[in-house]
Amino acid sequence: MIDLTQKDWWFQHYQGCDKEPPAEGNYLELPAGGSFTVEIATNRAFTTFGHNRNFNGYFGGPQELEYTPWGCVSYPNLHTPNQTLAPGTVFAISYQNSIDKVTPENLVVFTVRYKTPWQRVTSYDVPKDLPPCPPGGCTCAWGWIPMGCGQPNMYMQGHKCIVTGSTSTKKLAAAKPPVYCENDRSKCVQGAKQMIFYFQKDGNNVFNVPKMPTYNEVMGFSEGAQNDIFEDSNLGSIVG
Structure with a gap:
């Protein structure tokens, strides 16, 4: 998404994605202290949700990669020359069971995977x-800011989700906008962070950065589970 109003880019409203919830009781399950697996693809036809399992390969699209003259993978459109330069993707969670009540402040990035997207x-x-979600589940979002290889844009995809196997009573802290800190780790935002909102007409939370604000150490995101996102987190142990 690029150059849209916040009303339109928020959970891809401009495409009606925020008005198409999954079937009742269908959740992305998040095992506390564990891991969950998803399929990243250009089209559901290239996932196990498609009609032909022969399309389920290593990549979430055609298995014979196509490249631009300047060396970027153009199909499937991974916005990178190779996996090493893939910047990273995230999932964020809001403890609101209605997407209409989700805000940048209560949508907290809880996990980061470097060098993605690449494989399906x-x-x-x-x-x-x-902690466990309220009745009706939580609202999650998948996010990606490509490093380059094409038009600057951002990705935000909504999911209904639930946390499983948890008895935690901790509460998430209010999320703060991440800050570019590649060359000065003291500037990195500690604790709960918002997703990166950039390249839009309004609603941006990142401004005037010297390079693409990607989901990795450039913007202060460590890889893996974000264990510093709670109200009582020991922020002294965060990136530095």
């Missing part, structure tokens, strides 16, 4: 202290 099957780690 991708796993993410879950903080062990992530």
